[in-house]
Amino acid sequence: GIQVEQSPPDLILQEGANSTLRCNFSDSVNNLQWFHQNPWGQLINLFYIPSGTKQNGRLSATTVATERYSLLYISSSQTTDSGVYFCAVDPGNQFYFGTGTSLTVIP
Amino acid sequence: NAGVMQNPRHLVRRRGQEARLRCSPMKGHSHVYWYRQLPEEGLKFMVYLQKENIIDESGMPKERFSAEFPKEGPSILRIQQVVRGDSAAYFCASSPLRGRSGELFFGEGSRLTVL
Numbered sequence: 001g002i003q004v005e006q007s008p009p010d011l012i013l014q015e016g017a018n019s020t021l022r023c024n025f026s027d028s029v030n031n032l033q034w035f036h037q038n039p040w041g042q043l044i045n046l047f048y049i050p051s052g053t054k055q056n057g058r059l060s061a062t063t064v065a066t067e068r069y070s071l072l073y074i075s076s077s078q079t080t081d082s083g084v085y086f087c088a089v090d091p092g093n094q095f096y097f098g099t100g101t102s103l104t105v106i107p
Numbered sequence: 108n109a110g111v112m113q114n115p116r117h118l119v120r121r122r123g124q125e126a127r128l129r130c131s132p133m134k135g136h137s138h139v140y141w142y143r144q145l146p147e148e149g150l151k152f153m154v155y156l157q158k159e160n161i162i163d164e165s166g167m168p169k170e171r172f173s174a175e176f177p178k179e180g181p182s183i184l185r186i187q188q189v190v191r192g193d194s195a196a197y198f199c200a201s202s203p204l205r206g207r208s209g210e211l212f213f214g215e216g217s218r219l220t221v222l
Binding site: 035048 | 211
């Protein structure tokens with residue numbers, strides 16, 4: 001199956017800092033999503049972004065499908081941004097998840 | 108507009124018992140997926156179903172696990188004769204379409220603990 005690698009695996013930020021999370025995938029995909037799993041375990045949809053750039057408040061994402069990567073930008077981080085960020089890609093049969101980036105934002 | 112509904116949220120079973128997890132997809136969604144998440148790990152695909160059909164069960168263990176999505180009612184993930192290694196969070200997701208418009212929406216998960 002397709003390989004999905006996320007980096008960095010862990011990230012600690014001071015509140016107010018910016019960060020970039022990366023997702024690399026090994027084959028072409030039809031769909032790509034970013035999720036935030038909060039400390040209570042809920043999976044929250046952030047972006048559905050098979051290609052291009054999208055923005056939602058302090059978050060934005062860019063997928064370059066031809067180069068097989070996606071980036072998630074978090075600006076002016078807040079403690080509520082803490083949790084695990086997952087990238088999931090669908091090459092046509094199912095969604096494959098990366099192992100996630102664990103983000104801790106400290107006040 | 109209700110989201111994906113899963114129940115129970117928490118389930119405790121003793122070894123050898125059966126666990127049944129239920130998932131009602133979002134209104135208008137006919138595609139259901141089940142994923143398993145072990146502690147400190149990512150989500151692993153188990154099975155993809157449409158109404159009355161199993162489309163892809165390549166992630167399902169060969170024994171003790173089964174899934175269905177009947178014409179009426181929720182999708183059911185059934186685990187027979189549970190063992191401690193089955194302890195995990197089981198997430199259900201639904202989507203309205205396959206292919207290029209198949210955004211996934213997840214439920215809050217069912218957390219199974221096997222004693």
